[in-house]
Amino acid sequence: MDVITLATKPTILILGGGYGGMVTATKIAKEFGHNDANVTLVSKHNYHYQTTWLHEPAAGTMHADRTRMPIANVINESKINFIQDEVQEIHREDNKVTLKEKGQVDYDYLVTALGSVPETFGVGGVFEHAFSKWTVNGAREIKDHIEYLFAKYNNEPEPRDDYLTFIVAGAGFTGMEFIGELSERIPRLCQEYDVPKNKVKMYVIEAAPTALPGFDPELVEYAMNLLENRGVEFKINQPISEVTAEGVTLKDGEEIKSQTVVWATGVRGNPVIEQSGFENMRGRVKVEKDLRAPGEDNIFIIGDCSLMINEETERPFPPTAQIAMQQAETVATNLKALIKGESLQEFKPDIKGTVASLGGKEAIGIVGNKKLYGTSANFMKKMIDNRYLWILGGAGLVLKRGKNPF
Amino acid sequence: MDVITLATKPTILILGGGYGGMVTATKIAKEFGHNDANVTLVSKHNYHYQTTWLHEPAAGTMHADRTRMPIANVINESKINFIQDEVQEIHREDNKVTLKEKGQVDYDYLVTALGSVPETFGVGGVFEHAFSKWTVNGAREIKDHIEYLFAKYNNEPEPRDDYLTFIVAGAGFTGMEFIGELSERIPRLCQEYDVPKNKVKMYVIEAAPTALPGFDPELVEYAMNLLENRGVEFKINQPISEVTAEGVTLKDGEEIKSQTVVWATGVRGNPVIEQSGFENMRGRVKVEKDLRAPGEDNIFIIGDCSLMINEETERPFPPTAQIAMQQAETVATNLKALIKGESLQEFKPDIKGTVASLGGKEAIGIVGNKKLYGTSANFMKKMIDNRYLWILGGAGLVLKRGKNPF
Numbered sequence: 082m083d084v085i086t087l088a089t090k091p092t093i094l095i096l097g098g099g100y101g102g103m104v105t106a107t108k109i110a111k112e113f114g115h116n117d118a119n120v121t122l123v124s125k126h127n128y129h130y131q132t133t134w135l136h137e138p139a140a141g142t143m144h145a146d147r148t149r150m151p152i153a154n155v156i157n158e159s160k161i162n163f164i165q166d167e168v169q170e171i172h173r174e175d176n177k178v179t180l181k182e183k184g185q186v187d188y189d190y191l192v193t194a195l196g197s198v199p200e201t202f203g204v205g206g207v208f209e210h211a212f213s214k215w216t217v218n219g220a221r222e223i224k225d226h227i228e229y230l231f232a233k234y235n236n237e238p239e240p241r242d243d244y245l246t247f248i249v250a251g252a253g254f255t256g257m258e259f260i261g262e263l264s265e266r267i268p269r270l271c272q273e274y275d276v277p278k279n280k281v282k283m284y285v286i287e288a289a290p291t292a293l294p295g296f297d298p299e300l301v302e303y304a305m306n307l308l309e310n311r312g313v314e315f316k317i318n319q320p321i322s323e324v325t326a327e328g329v330t331l332k333d334g335e336e337i338k339s340q341t342v343v344w345a346t347g348v349r350g351n352p353v354i355e356q357s358g359f360e361n362m363r364g365r366v367k368v369e370k371d372l373r374a375p376g377e378d379n380i381f382i383i384g385d386c387s388l389m390i391n392e393e394t395e396r397p398f399p400p401t402a403q404i405a406m407q408q409a410e411t412v413a414t415n416l417k418a419l420i421k422g423e424s425l426q427e428f429k430p431d432i433k434g435t436v437a438s439l440g441g442k443e444a445i446g447i448v449g450n451k452k453l454y455g456t457s458a459n460f461m462k463k464m465i466d467n468r469y470l471w472i473l474g475g476a477g478l479v480l481k482r483g484k485n486p487f
Numbered sequence: 488m489d490v491i492t493l494a495t496k497p498t499i500l501i502l503g504g505g506y507g508g509m510v511t512a513t514k515i516a517k518e519f520g521h522n523d524a525n526v527t528l529v530s531k532h533n534y535h536y537q538t539t540w541l542h543e544p545a546a547g548t549m550h551a552d553r554t555r556m557p558i559a560n561v562i563n564e565s566k567i568n569f570i571q572d573e574v575q576e577i578h579r580e581d582n583k584v585t586l587k588e589k590g591q592v593d594y595d596y597l598v599t600a601l602g603s604v605p606e607t608f609g610v611g612g613v614f615e616h617a618f619s620k621w622t623v624n625g626a627r628e629i630k631d632h633i634e635y636l637f638a639k640y641n642n643e644p645e646p647r648d649d650y651l652t653f654i655v656a657g658a659g660f661t662g663m664e665f666i667g668e669l670s671e672r673i674p675r676l677c678q679e680y681d682v683p684k685n686k687v688k689m690y691v692i693e694a695a696p697t698a699l700p701g702f703d704p705e706l707v708e709y710a711m712n713l714l715e716n717r718g719v720e721f722k723i724n725q726p727i728s729e730v731t732a733e734g735v736t737l738k739d740g741e742e743i744k745s746q747t748v749v750w751a752t753g754v755r756g757n758p759v760i761e762q763s764g765f766e767n768m769r770g771r772v773k774v775e776k777d778l779r780a781p782g783e784d785n786i787f788i789i790g791d792c793s794l795m796i797n798e799e800t801e802r803p804f805p806p807t808a809q810i811a812m813q814q815a816e817t818v819a820t821n822l823k824a825l826i827k828g829e830s831l832q833e834f835k836p837d838i839k840g841t842v843a844s845l846g847g848k849e850a851i852g853i854v855g856n857k858k859l860y861g862t863s864a865n866f867m868k869k870m871i872d873n874r875y876l877w878i879l880g881g882a883g884l885v886l887k888r889g890k891n892p893f
Contacts, residue, residue: 146679218641221680225635232627236620273552274627 091118091420094178094188096168096353098124098152099132100402100469101194101384104409107473110157112413118190118420121162123180127152129473130217132196133402134466136255139220139343140262141228141270142440149217150482155474168195171357173377190379190419192412197348197385197400200363202288206324213344215255223343227263230340231274246282246339248329250321251346252292254437257304259343260285264311265440283313284337286329288320288346293437295399300445303454307443348400350386362388365400371425372412381415383408389430404430406472436462497524497826500584500594502574502759504530504558505538506808506875507600507790510815513879516563518819524596524826527568529586533558535879536623538602539808540872542661545626545749546668547634547676548846555623556888561880574601577763579783596785596825598818603754603791603806606769608694612730619750621661629749633669636746637680652688652745654735656727657752658698660843663710665749666691670717671846689719690743692735694726694752699843701805706851709860713849754806756792768794771806777831778818787821789814795836810836812878842868 093109095102106122113120130149137143152163166180171193177185199213207213212223230244237244247263249256264283271278285292285308292315293301305315320332328339350364359366359374365388366374372387374380384405389398398404411428418425436446436458444458453461463484470478499515501508512528519526536555543549558569572586577599583591605619613619618629636650643650653669655662670689677684691698691714698721699707711721726738734745756770765772765780771794772780778793780786790811797804804810817834824831842852842864850864859867869890876884 214642218638218681221638222635222642225631225638229628229631229635232624232631235624236628275624 090116091189092187093118093120093190093192093416094186095120095122095192095194096171096178097194097196097351097384098122098126098129099194099196099384099405101196101405101409101412102192103129103152103155103473104406105192105194105383105412106156106161108410108413109416110160112417113160115160117417119162120160121164121186122152122156123164123166123168123178123186124152125165125167126217127163127165128217129155131402131466131469132215135215135217135220136259136262136438138217139215139223139259140266140440141224142262142266145217145221145224147482148220150474150478155478168353169356170353171359171380173357173380176379188379190416191381192416193354193374193380193382193386194384194405194409195351195353195386197350197364198352199344200347200349201344202346204321204323207344210324210326211250211342211344215345223341227341228270231270231276234274234276234280240280241340242280242282243328243338243340245276245280246328246337246341247284248337248339248342249283249285250324250329250342250344252285252287252289252315252317253345253347254293256285256287256343256345257293257308258438259345260308260313261304261437261439261443263440264308264313265443267312278312281312282339283311284316284339285313286316286319286321286331288318290318292317296435296437297447297452300447300452300454304437304439304445307439311440348385354382354386365397370427371415372408372428373415373425379419381412383412389428391430398430401435402469403433406469407431434461434465436465438462496522497595498593499524499526499596499598499822500592501526501528501598501600502577502584503600503602503757503790504528504532504535505600505602505790505811507602507811507815508598509535509558509561509879510812511598511600511789511818512562512567514816514819515822516566518823519566521566523823525568526566527570527592528558528562529570529572529574529584529592530558531571531573532623533569533571534623535561537808537872537875538621541621541623541626542665542668542844544623545621545629545665546672546846547630548668548672551623551627551630553888554626556880556884561884574759575762576759577765577786579763579786582785594785596822597787598822599760599780599786599788599792600790600811600815601757601759601792603756603770604758605750606753606755607750608752610727610729613750616730616732617656617748617750621751629747633747634676637676637682640680640682640686646686647746648686648688649734649744649746651682651686652734652743652747653690654743654745654748655689655691656730656735656748656750658691658693658695658721658723659751659753660699662691662693662749662751663699663714664844665751666714666719667710667843667845667847667849669846670714670719671849673718684718687718688745689717690722690745691719692722692725692727692737694724696724698723702841702843703853703858706853706858706860710843710845710851713845717846754791760788760792771803776833777821778814778834779831785825787818789818795834797836804836807841808875809838809841812875813837840867840871842871844868 128149134148138145169179201207249260322332323330366382367388385400415425434448438444446453446458467483534555540554544551575585607613728738729736772788773794791806821831840854844850850868852859852864873889
C-alpha cells in the first residue's frame with residue numbers, strides 16, 4: 082500500500098531559486114504533509130541571493146556574500162529536493178523540463194519563477210561593453226572592475242579620465258540605488274587610491290522624461306538633489322543610442338567616454354519563456370488571475386516572468402520582489418487546492434510600499450500614503466529586507482543575516 | 488653675523504624617498520646641527536613605501552597602506568625640507584636639478600637615491616602587457632586586476648582559462664616572494680568567487696638555469712617544493728621571447744595564455760642617471776669607495792642607481808634595501824666630513840643575511856652561515872622588516888607599523 086501511495090504522489094517542480102521560487106518552496110514545506118507531493122526546486126546556483134540588495138556589493142559597500150545563502154540552509158530538505166542546474170526549455174505537452182546538465186525531468190505541476198534578464202531596448206553594444214548582470218557574479222565583477230580602474234589610474238603615463246567616469250544607464254530603482262551606493266563610496270575610494278575627487282564623474286542617463294518614472298515627484302526631486310550634491314550629473318530625457326568600448330553615444334550625438342557603463346534600464350522575462358513557446362510580451366506571460374499560464378491547467382508563472390495589469394493605472398505591475406513573494410504564497414495555496422480538486426484563489430497584489438535606498442543613511446519611500454525621507458525611509462528599507470528574511474527562514478535568519486537599522 | 492652664517496650654510500639635496508633617501512635624511516636629522524646645512528628631500532610621492540613588502544599587497548595578502556607612511560610623519564621637518572616632485576635631470580656642471588613641476592633647484596651636495604625601474608632585457612611587450620611596477624600604485628593594480636579576473640570568470644559564456652592563469656616572469660627574490668603570497672591566497676580567492684581551484688594555473692618562468700640564482704641550492708629546492716605543492720609550475724632555463732595581449736611566448740616556441748603576467752626579472756637604475764650623462768651600466772653608476780660618482784666631488788649615488796663590485800665573488804652586489812640603507816649611513820657621515828673638510832670613509836657592505844618570504848608562515852633564508860626554513864626564517868624576515876622601521880622611526884614606528892612575528 083505504501084509503495085502505491087508514494088508512487089501516486091504528484092510531482093511539483095519549481096523552476097528558479099529567486100524570491101518567487103524560494104517562497105513557494107518555503108510555503109509548501111510549511112503547509113504540505115510529507116505524503117501530499119514530491120517537490121523539487123531547480124536553481125542554477127546552489128545559493129539563493131537577494132537581487133534587491135545587489136546594488137550594495139556592486140558598488141562595494143557590502144560584501145557580496147551577505148546577499149546570498151546556501152539553498153540547502155534555507156529549504157527543508159526532508160520535504161523539498163534540490164537540483165542545481167540550468168533550465169533550458171519547458172515542454173508543455175509532455176510535462177517535462179530540459180535541464181542543461183541533467184537532461185529531462187517530469188512534473189505534474191510546474192511553478193515557473195525563472196526571473197528576468199536585462200532589457201536593452203534595441204540599444205547596441207550593451208552585452209559587449211556594459212555591465213548588466215544583477216547577479217552575485219555580476220555584482221562582484223562591477224565592484225572589482227571599479228576598484229581596478231582606481232588602481233590603474235595612477236599607473237598611466239597620461240591621466241585617463243574615462244577610468245574615473247561612471248555611467249549608469251537608467252534612472253529606475255536599480256540605477257538610482259546603485260548610484261546612491263557608488264556616490265557614497267567614491268570619497269573613500271579616492272582616499273584609498275590617492276585619486277583627486279574632482280576627477281571622478283558620475284552620470285545617470287535616462288530616456289524617460291523623469292528619474293524614477295511613476296514615483297512621487299517630490300521624492301524624486303529629493304533623491305536627485307541629494308545625488309547631485311554627491312557629484313552625480315543627471316541626463317534625463319536623453320536616450321542612449323549605443324554603448325561602445327569607449328563609452329556611450331546619446332541620441333543627440335553627444336559621446337561620453339567611460340570605461341564603466343552599468344546597464345539598469347529594466348528587465349525582460351527569462352528567455353526560457355520565449356524558447357518554450359508561451360505567448361509573451363518581452364518574455365513575460367500575461368497570467369490568469371489564479372496565476373496559471375493561459376490555457377495551461379498545471380503551469381503557474383510568477384515573478385518577473387509573469388505580467389499582470391494594475392486595473393487602477395491600466396499599466397502592468399512592475400516586476401518586484403514584493404509581488405513575486407505574494408504570488409508565491411498564492412501559488413502554494415493554489416497547488417494544494419489543485420491537488421485536492423478544490424477551487425483556486427485569485428491573486429490580489431497588496432502593495433505595502435516602495436522604498437529606494439540612496440547610500441549611507443539616505444533613502445526615499447512611500448508607505449501607504451506617507452512619504453518617507455532620509456533615516457525614516459532608510460529604517461523602513463531595512464525592515465522590508467529583514468521581513469523577507471523572516472518569511473524565508475524565521476527569526477533565526479533575521480538574526481543571522483538581517484540588517485541593523487540603527 | 489647670524490645672517491651671514493645662515494646664508495653660507497651649504498645646501499644638501501637628497502633625491503628619492505626610498506630606503507636610501509629616507510635613511511640619509513633620518514641620519515642627517517639626527518647627527519647634523521641646525522646650522523650645519525640646509526637639507527631638502529625630493530620625492531615623487533608624499534609617502535615613503537617599503538618596496539620589499541610590496542609582494543604582499545600585490546597578491547592581496549596585506550593592505551597596500553601598511554607598506555607606506557607619509558614622509559612628513561617620518562622626517563624631522565624642523566631639519567629636513569620636503570618637496571613632492573619628480574626629478575627629471577641632474578645638471579652636474581651647474582649644481583642644479585630640474586624637477587617636473589617646480590623647475591630648478593640648486594645644491595652644494597647631492598645624494599642621488601632614485602631607485603630603479605623594471606629591466607626587460609629586450610623582451611617585447613613587457614610595458615604594454617605585463618605588470619611590472621613594484622610601487623604602491625603598481626601593487627594595487629595587480630591585486631585589483633587579479634580579483635577582477637576572478638569576478639569576471641563566472642560571467643563568461645565560455646570558461647576562459649587565461650583568466651585563471653598567472654605567470655610570474657623571473658624566479659628572483661621578487662618573483663618568488665610574490666608567487667609565495669599569491670599561491671597562499673589562491674584557495675581563499677577560489678572560495679570567495681566560487682571558482683574551482685583546479686582551474687587555477689600558476690607559472691614561474693626563469694631564463695637562468697636555476698630559481699633564485701646565487702642562493703643556497705638546498706634552500707632553493709625547499710622553496711620550489713613548497714611552491715609546487717601549492718600548485719606552482721616552474722619553467723626554469725626557459726627564456727621568454729615576448730609578452731603579448733594573450734600571454735607569453737617562450738624562446739622554444741611554447742605559448743602560455745594568461746591575462747596576468749607579472750614581470751619580476753630584475754631592475755635597472757632610474758633613467759634620470761642616463762638622462763643626466765653619468766657613465767653607467769644599465770642605469771647604475773660604478774661609484775667610488777666613498778660612494779661618490781667618478782669625477783664628481785659633491786655627488787653621491789646610492790641604492791639601486793649605484794653599482795659596486797663584490798671583491799669576493801667579482802660580481803656586482805645585488806640591488807637590495809639592505810645595501811641602500813648601509814650606504815645611506817655612510818653618505819650621511821661623509822657629507823659631514825666633506826662640509827668640515829675632513830677625509831671621507833670608505834663604504835664596506837656588511838651583508839647580515841638574506842631572507843625570502845614564501846607566503847603564510849613560510850620563508851627561507853641565510854643568516855651568517857646558518858640556513859633557515861619555515862617559521863624560523865619567517866620570524867627572521869619579520870625582524871628584518873621591523874629593524875628597518877626602527878632605523879627610520881625608532882620603537883614608536885615599530886609599535887605602530889611593525890609586523891608581529893608570532
